[in-house]
Amino acid sequence: MQKLLLIGACFLMLYGCKKKEGEQDDNEDELVFFSFQDMPKEQEVDPDANEILLNWKEYQDFQSSLNVMYRAANNEDLALAVEDLVEKEQALQSGGYPEVFHKPQIKSRQRVFKTYLLKLKASIEDRTDVNEPMRQLLTANNAWRNQFNVIISNKLDTKLILDEN
Numbered sequence: 001m002q003k004l005l006l007i008g009a010c011f012l013m014l015y016g017c018k019k020k021e022g023e024q025d026d027n028e029d030e031l032v033f034f035s036f037q038d039m040p041k042e043q044e045v046d047p048d049a050n051e052i053l054l055n056w057k058e059y060q061d062f063q064s065s066l067n068v069m070y071r072a073a074n075n076e077d078l079a080l081a082v083e084d085l086v087e088k089e090q091a092l093q094s095g096g097y098p099e100v101f102h103k104p105q106i107k108s109r110q111r112v113f114k115t116y117l118l119k120l121k122a123s124i125e126d127r128t129d130v131n132e133p134m135r136q137l138l139t140a141n142n143a144w145r146n147q148f149n150v151i152i153s154n155k156l157d158t159k160l161i162l163d164e165n
Contacts, residue, residue, distance in 0.1 A: 036070060039135055043142035049152040058095035062088040066141070079124045086121060089114055103151060109144040116140045 045053065053059050065088040069081035093110065096102075116137040123133045 036134075040138045040142055042138075043145040043149075045145050046149040046152050049148040052098050052100060052152075053148065056098050056101075058088075058092040062092045075124055075127075075130065078130065079121075082117065082121050082124060086117060089117060101148065101151065105147050105151065106144070109140065109147050113137065113140040113144055 053063075062085070065081065065085045069078065069085055072078040072081050089110075093114070097106065116133060120130060120133040120137050123130045
């Protein structure tokens with residue numbers, strides 16, 4: 001009787017530990033491929049604004065990191081690019097702005113970009129879908145780049161409007 005009970009317990013253990021069909025092991029790391037194909041295209045910057053941006057070293061470093069992110073093919077590459085982008089964004093925020101872009105409009109759009117960048121980083125770390133945070137990040141980046149164009153193309157003299165002497 002004891003032998004039969006021991007054989008039954010071993011059989012139940014072996015049957016219970018068997019991996020069922022269609023199940024994936026949680027420990028297996030899969031590379032998830034990511035595509036920028038259906039993401040918003042990058043906003044063009046006005047040539048006058050681009051001249052100022054070319055002399056802004058922190059922004060150029062930031063842009064090079066952003067370009068690396070565009071070349072990411074899977075979530076691991078994207079995680080490395082986002083980590084680098086977070087560091088460059090912090091350096092950009094703590095660095096000086098060119099006088100023409102030292103405005104609340106630029107800083108607020110940068111803050112929105114940072115929010116979506118951190119949201120994307122959290123999605124990557126949680127291994128959730130990154131498509132929506134990436135779309136939001138690229139939209140925020142386009143709004144930021146468009147604000148450079150707006151500031152450069154704005155020819156109104158605020159001192160005259162606000163009657164500042």
